[in-house]
Amino acid sequence: MSFTTNESQQLSLEDSFLNLNDRTKKFVLTSWAKGFADVIFPAINEQRFSVLYSDTKASRPNNPVNAVIGSLILKELFNLTDDELLASILCDIRFQYALNTTSFKEQPFSDRTFSRFRERLYLYTVETGVDLLHEEMEAMAEVFVKYLNINPSVKRMDSIMVSSSSKKMSRLEILYSCVQNMIKTVNRTGENQLLKNMEHYLNEEDRNETIYYRKNEEISSRLQQVIADANTLIAKLDDAYFELPEYQLLRRVLLEQTETDSNGNVIPKAKKSITPSSLQNPSDPDATYRSKAGKDNKGYVGNLVETVDENGSIITAYDYAVNSHSDSSFCKETIEKLGLQETKTTLIADGAYTSTENVDLAAENNIELVTTALIGKTPDIIQASFQIDSNKREVIKCPAGNKPYKTSYYEETGLYRASLNKKSCEHCPLREQCGAKLQKKSAYVQITEKVVQRASYLQKLSSEEYRSLSKKRNGVEGLPSVLRRRYHVDNMPVRGLMRSKMWFSLKVGAINVKRVLKRVLMLLISIMKKGEILFFKKQSIFKTVMRLKVA
Structure with a gap:
C-alpha cells in the first residue's frame, strides 16, 4: 500500500454538503463538527505517518491518514467502538464534515481500517522504537496551545x-498458566512424547481441580508439583522451542518465582523476594505490580x-x-x-x-x-x-x-x-x-x-x-x-x-480536542449573542471567529 496525501481538504463544487438544505447546514456549522474541521483536522500532520506505507506508487493508495487519526480521536471523544465509529461516519453528516470526507463519493473507511492502522503503528514501534502517535499527539498539543x-x-x-x-492471579495460577500454555503449544506440534505424565494439563477441568477445588493447606504441595513440571519441560524442550513466547514466559516465571536450596532442589521463593517487575499474568507480560497510596x-x-x-x-x-x-x-x-x-x-x-x-x-x-x-x-x-x-x-x-x-x-x-x-x-x-x-x-x-x-x-x-x-x-x-x-x-x-500506550495516547488527544472545541463553541456563542454574525453563506463562520480572536 503506497502513501498519498489527502487532497480533499476543502469543499468542492460537487460536495455532498452543498446539496443539503439550509436548516441541516446550519445545524452542522454550529455544532462541534465545524470546530473539528477548521481547527483540529488541519493540525494533523499526515506526512509523519508516510513511513508506514510503501514508496511504490503503483500499489493501492492508503486511506487518508489525517481522516483515520481524526476518526480515532472522535472514537475516544464520543466513547465509541470501532463498529459504532464506522456507522457514525457512514450515517452522520457531522462526522463526514469534521473529517473533510463529504467530497468523497464513498466514505474511505471499512470495518478493518482502524484495526489495520493501529497494527501498522504497533509494528513500526516494535521495529524502530519510534512512537509516531505519541509524537503526533504532542505536536497537535503545541498547535492547540498557540491557538x-x-x-x-x-x-x-x-x-x-x-x-x-x-485477571489478577496468584502465584500458583501464574505458574500453572505458563506450564499449561507451553504444554498446549507442544501438543499442537504433535510431539506428545515430550509430555509424559503431564497430559492432564490438556484436560479442561484440570485447572479448576488443581487451583480451586482443593484445601488451602495443599497449596504448597501443588505449587511444588507445578514447579517440578515446569523444570521438566524446560529440560526436555530446550533449543527446539526456545524462540517461542510461551517458552520464554515459562523460563521467566521460573527465574522470578523459584530458587535452588542448599540440597539442589528448586523451591518457591519467599514472597518478599519476588520483585514488583515479576510476571503478573501470562496474557499481559509487560504489566508490573506497585503499591501506591495504600492500593495495590x-x-x-x-x-x-x-x-x-x-x-x-x-x-x-x-x-x-x-x-x-x-x-x-x-x-x-x-x-x-x-x-x-x-x-x-x-x-x-x-x-x-x-x-x-x-x-x-x-x-x-x-x-x-x-x-x-x-x-x-x-x-x-x-x-x-x-x-x-x-x-x-x-x-x-x-x-x-x-x-x-x-x-x-x-x-x-x-x-x-x-x-x-x-x-x-x-x-x-x-x-x-x-x-x-x-x-x-x-x-x-x-x-x-x-x-x-x-x-x-x-x-x-x-x-x-x-x-x-x-x-x-x-x-x-x-x-x-x-x-x-x-x-x-x-x-x-x-x-x-x-x-x-496507543489507546492512552488517543485518550489524551481526545481530552485536548474537547478543550479546544469547548473554547471555540464558547467564542462562537459570545459572538452570536452580540449579534456580530447574523448569517453566513460563502464566508466560514470559523474564519470570522478566528479573525476576531486575533484582533
Whole structure:
C-alpha cells in the first residue's frame, strides 16, 4: 500500500454538503463538527505517518491518514467502538464534515481500517522504537496551545495508575498458566512424547481441580508439583522451542518465582523476594505490580504534563510506562525532554517528583521545579543557614553565626562533622533545630550538603510565592478522574505496554480536542449573542471567529 496525501481538504463544487438544505447546514456549522474541521483536522500532520506505507506508487493508495487519526480521536471523544465509529461516519453528516470526507463519493473507511492502522503503528514501534502517535499527539498539543494563546511558561504534572485488563492471579495460577500454555503449544506440534505424565494439563477441568477445588493447606504441595513440571519441560524442550513466547514466559516465571536450596532442589521463593517487575499474568507480560497510596495496582502508569494559564490548559507532554516506573524518574525524563528553555519555565508537581538531582537538572535547563513537599526525611528549615565551603571541605558558619574550630569530612558519605565551642552551643536557642550534640569539652554537629540543599528548598516552598504556585497544581489532579470516568482508561480492550500506550495516547488527544472545541463553541456563542454574525453563506463562520480572536 503506497502513501498519498489527502487532497480533499476543502469543499468542492460537487460536495455532498452543498446539496443539503439550509436548516441541516446550519445545524452542522454550529455544532462541534465545524470546530473539528477548521481547527483540529488541519493540525494533523499526515506526512509523519508516510513511513508506514510503501514508496511504490503503483500499489493501492492508503486511506487518508489525517481522516483515520481524526476518526480515532472522535472514537475516544464520543466513547465509541470501532463498529459504532464506522456507522457514525457512514450515517452522520457531522462526522463526514469534521473529517473533510463529504467530497468523497464513498466514505474511505471499512470495518478493518482502524484495526489495520493501529497494527501498522504497533509494528513500526516494535521495529524502530519510534512512537509516531505519541509524537503526533504532542505536536497537535503545541498547535492547540498557540491557538488558545496559552503562555507556555507554567506547566504542572501528575501521574495516573492504569490497570491492566488481565485477571489478577496468584502465584500458583501464574505458574500453572505458563506450564499449561507451553504444554498446549507442544501438543499442537504433535510431539506428545515430550509430555509424559503431564497430559492432564490438556484436560479442561484440570485447572479448576488443581487451583480451586482443593484445601488451602495443599497449596504448597501443588505449587511444588507445578514447579517440578515446569523444570521438566524446560529440560526436555530446550533449543527446539526456545524462540517461542510461551517458552520464554515459562523460563521467566521460573527465574522470578523459584530458587535452588542448599540440597539442589528448586523451591518457591519467599514472597518478599519476588520483585514488583515479576510476571503478573501470562496474557499481559509487560504489566508490573506497585503499591501506591495504600492500593495495590497491576498494570501501567501514565505521566501527564499540562501547560496552563488563565486562557486554559492543554496536555502538552505525556509518557507511559510499567507502573514500577517512579514519579521521580518521570520528572527527570520530562525535564530532559523539555530541554533548555529560552525563557524561565515553572514546572509544578507533588512531592513524589522531587529530588535534589531533579532540582539541579531543572535549574540547568532554565526550569524551576516547584513541588508541594519533599519525599524522605524532612530537614529543619534552620539547617539551610549552614555555610559550607565545598572546595575546602569545611563548615564555615553554623546557623547562629559561630565558626567551628575544626571540621572533618568523610568522602564516602559526604558527611561533615563540625566541632564547636561548647559554651557557644550550650545556651544557643537554635541547638535543638540545628542538631548540635554536647560533649564534655565541646559540641559537634553533623551535616551534609544535600541536607542544606533540601532545607533551602523547603525554605523556598514555605514562601507565599511558592504556596500560590503549588495551588495551581491542584487542577491537574482532575485528569486521572477524567481519564477513568469519561475515557475508561482502566478498561482498555488491549494488553501490553505498547498497545495500551496507543489507546492512552488517543485518550489524551481526545481530552485536548474537547478543550479546544469547548473554547471555540464558547467564542462562537459570545459572538452570536452580540449579534456580530447574523448569517453566513460563502464566508466560514470559523474564519470570522478566528479573525476576531486575533484582533
